[in-house]
Structures are given as structure tokens and as C-alpha cells.
Amino acid sequence: MKRNILFVDDDTNILQGLRRMLRPMREKWETHFATSGQEALELMARIKMDAVVSDMRMPGMDGPELLHRVKREHPDAIRFALSGYSDQEMVGRSIAPTHQYITKPCDEKMLVEALEQAISARELVPNKTVLDRLARIEHLPVLPRVYNRITSELAKGDPSPKDIGDIVAQDVGLSANILKLVNSAYFGLARHISTPQQAVIVLGVNVIRSLILSLHVFQSFEPAGRQSFSLPLLWAHCMRTATVARTVAQAEGLPREQADHAYIAALLHDVGKLLLDAQCPDDCQRVYETVRQSNRRVADVETEVLGLTHAQVGAYLLGLWGLPGQVVHAVVRHHAAEPDPAQLSIAEIVYFANLLDHDIVVFNEHYARPTAEPARLEAIGGVEKYEAWKAAVIAMGVAAAVE
Numbered sequence: 565m566k567r568n569i570l571f572v573d574d575d576t577n578i579l580q581g582l583r584r585m586l587r588p589m590r591e592k593w594e595t596h597f598a599t600s601g602q603e604a605l606e607l608m609a610r611i612k613m614d615a616v617v618s619d620m621r622m623p624g625m626d627g628p629e630l631l632h633r634v635k636r637e638h639p640d641a642i643r644f645a646l647s648g649y650s651d652q653e654m655v656g657r658s659i660a661p662t663h664q665y666i667t668k669p670c671d672e673k674m675l676v677e678a679l680e681q682a683i684s685a686r687e688l689v690p691n692k693t694v695l696d697r698l699a700r701i702e703h704l705p706v707l708p709r710v711y712n713r714i715t716s717e718l719a720k721g722d723p724s725p726k727d728i729g730d731i732v733a734q735d736v737g738l739s740a741n742i743l744k745l746v747n748s749a750y751f752g753l754a755r756h757i758s759t760p761q762q763a764v765i766v767l768g769v770n771v772i773r774s775l776i777l778s779l780h781v782f783q784s785f786e787p788a789g790r791q792s793f794s795l796p797l798l799w800a801h802c803m804r805t806a807t808v809a810r811t812v813a814q815a816e817g818l819p820r821e822q823a824d825h826a827y828i829a830a831l832l833h834d835v836g837k838l839l840l841d842a843q844c845p846d847d848c849q850r851v852y853e854t855v856r857q858s859n860r861r862v863a864d865v866e867t868e869v870l871g872l873t874h875a876q877v878g879a880y881l882l883g884l885w886g887l888p889g890q891v892v893h894a895v896v897r898h899h900a901a902e903p904d905p906a907q908l909s910i911a912e913i914v915y916f917a918n919l920l921d922h923d924i925v926v927f928n929e930h931y932a933r934p935t936a937e938p939a940r941l942e943a944i945g946g947v948e949k950y951e952a953w954k955a956a957v958i959a960m961g962v963a964a965a966v967e
């Protein structure tokens with residue numbers, strides 16, 4: 565089935581350019597073009613669009629206003645904003661209704677990839693009712709501004725750690741949190757890091773970016789009234805799992821980028837729990853009660869009660885945000901029974917990092933300790949491999965990082 569994608573820009577030259585640029589996609593996409601917000605809404609009333617990509621500065625109804633209306637009237641449409649460097653104020657106004665920002669002038673490959681990934685993210689949620697509910701989440705966390713700025717800096721070329729550090733440093737609260745984290749036991753660094761610039765040099769831009777993301781997601785959910793589980797415990801579990809994943813990736817000699825992906829995926833592997841708790845608190849309460857009473861796995865009970873798992877929901881959010889495909893894939897598979905057919909993949913590392921953390925650190929005795937699926941254990945080389953990883957993790961002192 566072809567996807568309907570709508571592009572909105574008052575500059576017809578830009579629309580022409582997009583039309584030309586996206587010609588190779590015509591087998592898969594039906595592209596539509598509108599020169600104003602009004603025209604876009606009229607088109608959307610007739611044709612169900614999978615995604616809307618809108619310019620920010622337009623006479624009459626501007627980008628933020630259009631995306632707000634799209635969110636209200638067509639909540640399941642994916643919403644992208646195309647923004648120039650001078651549109652900071654508008655970006656601020658459009659944060660709530662926007663899934664992703666694409667910086668102008670945009671690169672064809674990047675735009676196509678981002679759209680394809682966001683569209684396929686929705687397929688991760690098989691349950692239509694829950695998908696509708698998720699699409700309507702008022703507080704679906706959006707990518708933090710600092711993250712967007714770093715991403716566009718990376719897209720421009722090869723920024724120095726100082727450039728990245730400077731962006732982080734502009735947000736005083738965020739810098740303080742990042743410094744607190746990088747100096748915590750999770751990282752086990754030999755020396756004290758005192759500036760964001762140093763943090764970028766020591767840990768790399770990808771790790772810093774993922775810490776920004778996870779701090780942001782966890783903070784977005786902090787004020788939520790009822791919680792079926794402890795937020796600090798989940799946070800600690802995610803931080804440790806990330807460190808475990810990186811340790812395993814390094815032990816296996818994976819290149820830096822792969823190790824970074826493993827780290828990011830592990831750090832964010834359980835964000836779906838936060839989303840589900842915010843959106844269906846009563847159902848989640850039931851899920852966790854059942855889990856505690858009958859000592860069953862969270863993902864199994866979620867499937868029974870909600871028709872999907874936190875793994876799918878988390879991957880859905882990360883896909884909408886445009887995180888790398890490998891990261892999304894690893895998140896969706898972190899409770900699956902079957903191994904990834906690829907050789908030692910990020911998905912396997914994240915799966916075992918999660919297990920290792922539950923194995924080494926018992927943070928709630930009422931939960932069933934997960935055991936490895938035989939097929940996945942076999943895929944990494946059996947129990948010896950698992951024990952070797954466990955020894956490496958214990959040697960790293962990751963478990964000692966429990967506060």
C-alpha cells in the first residue's frame with residue numbers, strides 16, 4: 565500500500581525541488597503538496613495522510629499552528645517540521661505537536677530515511693486501539709531542543725567536542741545533571757569531569773546525546789500522578805543496563821559506533837514503560853499487580869492485558885524520533901524469544917545486558933528473574949559466553965553503581 569505524504573511550504577520553488585528530489589520514491593509514496601496551512605487541512609480532510617512535513621514560516625497559518633491543528637484533527641499523522649536556523653522561536657512553539665525537526669536545506673537521503681523510519685515505527689504497535697491512544701498522548705515527550713541542536717550540528721559536518729559541549733553548557737540545568745551523571749559510579753571514571761566539553765571528549769558525543777535523551781524522557785514523566793513502578797529504580801536499571809551493554813560490546817571488539825548504539829538502545833530500552841504508565845495508568849496498575857502476585861514476566865502480562873508490550877511502545881517513540889534503525893530494532897526485541905539472525909547484533913547485546921542487570925542486581929524480589937531464551941543463548945555461543953560476559957561486567961563494578 566502506498567503511503568500518502570504531504571509537504572507544505574509557501575515557497576513553490578521548495579515544493580518543486582522536493583517533488584523532483586522525491587521522484588525515486590514514487591513506487592512507495594504518493595506525494596502531495598500544499599502552499600498554505602489552509603490548503604493542507606483541506607487536502608487532509610479528503611485524503612488520509614500518513615505524514616505531514618511542514619515549513620515553519622508561512623503567511624496566514626504558520627507551521628506551528630498547522631501542526632497543532634493536525635495533531636488535534638488527525639492525531640495519527642506523523643508530523644515533521646522543516647525549519648531553518650532562524651526559526652528558533654517557532655521551533656519553541658511547535659515543540660508539542662512535532663515528532664521531528666528537519667533542518668533546511670534538507671538532504672534527500674536524510675529526509676527519506678527519517679520519514680520511512682517514522683512510518684515503520686507505527687507498524688511496531690500492532691494494536692490499533694493502543695496506537696490511537698498513543699498518537700493522542702498529550703504529553704508524548706518531544707525531542708529536547710539541545711538534542712536537536714546537536715543533531716543539526718552533526719549534520720553540518722564534524723563538530724569539535726568543544727562545539728557540542730558549548731551547546732550543552734548553554735542549558736545550565738542540563739549541564740549540571742549531565743556532569744552529575746558522568747561523575748557517578750555508572751561511568752567509573754578515574755578523574756573528575758568538570759565541564760560539558762570535557763564530558764564530550766571523554767565519553768563521546770553519542771553517549772552525551774543519549775544521556776540528554778534519557779534525562780529528558782525520565783523528567784517528562786516525573787510529575788505523572790500514579791506510578792505502577794518506581795521511577796528511580798527503573799532509571800538506575802536503565803543506566804546500569806547501558807553500561808553493561810557497552811562493556812559487552814567492547815569485550816566483543818565491536819567498533820565504537822556499534823558500542824555507542826548498544827549503549828543508547830540499552831539506556832532507552834524500557835522507556836515504553838513510562839509511556840504506557842502515563843497513558844493507561846489503570847491497565848498498568850493491573851499489569852504490575854499481576855506480575856507481583858503471580859511472578860510472571862512484565863512483557864507477557866502486558867500482552868495479555870494491553871495487547872502489546874512496553875518494548876513495542878518504546879521502539880515506536882524512538883522510531884518517531886528518528887533514532888538509528890539498529891537502536892529501534894534492539895529496543896523492540898529486548899523481550900523477544902527468537903534471536904536476531906544477524907551475527908552478534910546490537911539487539912542481542914541489549915537483550916543480554918538487560919538480563920545481566922536483572923541477574924546481578926536484584927532490585928525487587930517480587931519480580932520474576934528473567935532467564936535467557938534458549939534460542940537466544942545458543943545464538944551468542946551458549947552459557948559459557950554468558951558467564952564470560954557476566955564476569956566482565958562484575959569486574960567492571962557496574963553492580964556497585966547501585967545507589
Ligand SMILES: [Fe+2]
Pocket residue numbers: 833834874875898899
Ligand atoms: Fe523491558
Ligand SMILES: [Fe+2]
Pocket residue numbers: 801833834918
Ligand atoms: Fe529492562
